[in-house]
Amino acid sequence: xxxxxxxxxQIGDQQILRGIDLQVASGETxxxxxxxxxxxxxxxxxxxxxxxxxxxxVFIEGRQIVGLKERQLxxxxxxxxxxxxxCALFDAMTVEENVAFPLREAGERNAGVIRAxxxxxxxxxxxxxxxxxxxxxxxxxxxxxxxxxxxxxTRPHCVLYDEPTAGLDPVVxxxxxxxxxxxxxxxxxTSIVVTHDMKCAGHVADxxxxxxxxxxxxxxxxxxxxxxxxxxIQDFIQGRSGDKD
Amino acid sequence: xxxxxMLLLRFLGSTALSLFGYLGxxxxxxxxxxxxxxxxxxxxxLALGQxxxxxYRSQLVVIVTGAFTGAVFAAQTYxxxxxxxxxxxxxxxxxxxxxxxxxxxxxxxxxxxxxxAAMSAEIGTMKVTEQLxxxxxxxxHPVDYLVVPRMIAMMLSMPMLVAECVGxxxxxxxxxxxxxxxxxxVWYVNYMLRFTALRDLEMALTKGFVFGLLIVFVACNxxxxxxxxxxxxxxxxxxxxxxxxxxxxxxxxxxTMVLNVFFPTT
Numbered sequence: 001x002x003x004x005x006x007x008x009x010q011i012g013d014q015q016i017l018r019g020i021d022l023q024v025a026s027g028e029t030x031x032x033x034x035x036x037x038x039x040x041x042x043x044x045x046x047x048x049x050x051x052x053x054x055x056x057x058v059f060i061e062g063r064q065i066v067g068l069k070e071r072q073l074x075x076x077x078x079x080x081x082x083x084x085x086x087c088a089l090f091d092a093m094t095v096e097e098n099v100a101f102p103l104r105e106a107g108e109r110n111a112g113v114i115r116a117x118x119x120x121x122x123x124x125x126x127x128x129x130x131x132x133x134x135x136x137x138x139x140x141x142x143x144x145x146x147x148x149x150x151x152x153x154t155r156p157h158c159v160l161y162d163e164p165t166a167g168l169d170p171v172v173x174x175x176x177x178x179x180x181x182x183x184x185x186x187x188x189x190t191s192i193v194v195t196h197d198m199k200c201a202g203h204v205a206d207x208x209x210x211x212x213x214x215x216x217x218x219x220x221x222x223x224x225x226x227x228x229x230x231x232x233i234q235d236f237i238q239g240r241s242g243d244k245d
Numbered sequence: 246x247x248x249x250x251m252l253l254l255r256f257l258g259s260t261a262l263s264l265f266g267y268l269g270x271x272x273x274x275x276x277x278x279x280x281x282x283x284x285x286x287x288x289x290x291l292a293l294g295q296x297x298x299x300x301y302r303s304q305l306v307v308i309v310t311g312a313f314t315g316a317v318f319a320a321q322t323y324x325x326x327x328x329x330x331x332x333x334x335x336x337x338x339x340x341x342x343x344x345x346x347x348x349x350x351x352x353x354x355x356x357x358x359x360x361x362a363a364m365s366a367e368i369g370t371m372k373v374t375e376q377l378x379x380x381x382x383x384x385x386h387p388v389d390y391l392v393v394p395r396m397i398a399m400m401l402s403m404p405m406l407v408a409e410c411v412g413x414x415x416x417x418x419x420x421x422x423x424x425x426x427x428x429x430x431v432w433y434v435n436y437m438l439r440f441t442a443l444r445d446l447e448m449a450l451t452k453g454f455v456f457g458l459l460i461v462f463v464a465c466n467x468x469x470x471x472x473x474x475x476x477x478x479x480x481x482x483x484x485x486x487x488x489x490x491x492x493x494x495x496x497x498x499x500x501t502m503v504l505n506v507f508f509p510t511t
Binding site (some may be wrong): 088 | 371374378381
């Protein structure tokens with residue numbers, strides 16, 4: 001479904017990504033974990049062509065997207081949805097308009113069809129009854145749900161999640177994790193989740209990639225990651241900084 | 246001395262490079278917008294919303310600008326011409342000036358301040374809050390969605406705003422000259438009509454159209470490339486107004502020279 005080969009990214013003097021190789025099978029959920037600044041979100045943006053790599057290749061459903069022009073990327077992006085860390089809801093639009101946006105842009109003009117699909121998408125994310133609210137009047141968890149509804153309404157083959165549980169309380173985080181899992185089971189979507197929330201990783205991952213200083217440090221099952229005796233991985237899992245009081 | 250010369254050369258070189266880089270950005274945005282306008286379906290609902298924002302909501306600013314510019318210009322012209330017993334020529338001078346220069350330029354500057362700043366701030370905020378990335382991830386080109394509707398709104402609204410500014414300016418100028426300063430209304434109108442023609446209006450509308458395009462491309466370009474959070478949006482907004490205003494003033498000179506060939510004075 002999605003593959004990356006030899007991906008590097010340099011911004012100024014800083015080497016953000018150092019030769020990433022990854023493959024995500026159809027219907028699989030890959031969780032990319034790593035410390036803040038390790039290049040997780042940058043990697044995610046490369047997967048959908050929102051950023052251009054310094055070198056390397058990115059394939060979506062077998063098609064190489066590096067080197068394509070912005071307008072050539074647009075139809076490909078419609079098969080891959082992305083949920084942004086800050087949700088990126090259009091703040092001038094209501095919840096209903098935000099969720100309906102991809103449908104309208106896809107050319108759907110029938111108000112009845114749009115309303116029904118929006119209601120269905122909001123039901124999937126348990127947010128029925130908030131259609132007329134503006135994003136500014138929503139809590140963090142609700143914004144995440146709206147962002148997710150906007151992504152899934154067009155039934156993309158793959159969904160990229162950038163820190164889906166960041167800044168949420170444990171209960172809301174848990175409900176988002178369930179939602180990601182449910183979407184994968186219900187619609188069979190391929191998912192790539194960037195997070196540093198280990199609970200989230202444990203809940204949704206089929207495979208885990210641990211990113212460290214722009215390179216894949218570990219790739220495998222979540223259980224193997226937890227069982228690893230590597231001090232770097234253990235420090236990350238246990239949340240040890242090594243600093244002293 | 247040589248070192249100083251090299252320093253000056255380096256400064257001039259980097260300034261020229263920045264200028265050409267900026268012009269390249271603007272040109273690229275113009276070409277992308279023109280391509281989108283011609284080849285992609287236009288979002289007319291968004292364009293209508295922008296017409297409301299650009300055209301309708303700029304009325305007060307433009308009316309006040311036109312009214313007081315016409316009034317003060319008529320008064321100043323009268324004070325100078327009165328000494329030469331040329332009072333009745335005030336109407337012609339005010340009308341020609343409002344049509345050919347003051348109307349288009351002042352409307353352009355006011356709209357650059359009001360609308361250009363708003364456009365830049367809105368798009369800039371969308372950029373730093375990842376809403377532009379969200380648009381792109383949903384398969385929508387930001388130029389199609391944000392720039393084209395604004396360009397259409399400017400192309401339609403600016404000539405009308407200029408016409409409104411000119412009309413109000415001429416009317417208030419006449420009011421001041423005739424009713425406050427005692428110029429004969431018959432002669433005022435007679436000279437005004439004798440020295441103005443349709444080509445003056447055409448020149449005003451052409452300038453308004455061009456200034457509208459300049460404002461929209463400068464403002465959208467600043468918004469689209471803004472970064473570094475709130476500070477970046479603030480900087481983009483300021484630059485949209487400053488660059489937009491300067492571009493209007495500079496281009497106005499060249500436009501005047503060129504348009505005078507097509508629309509010579511009566």
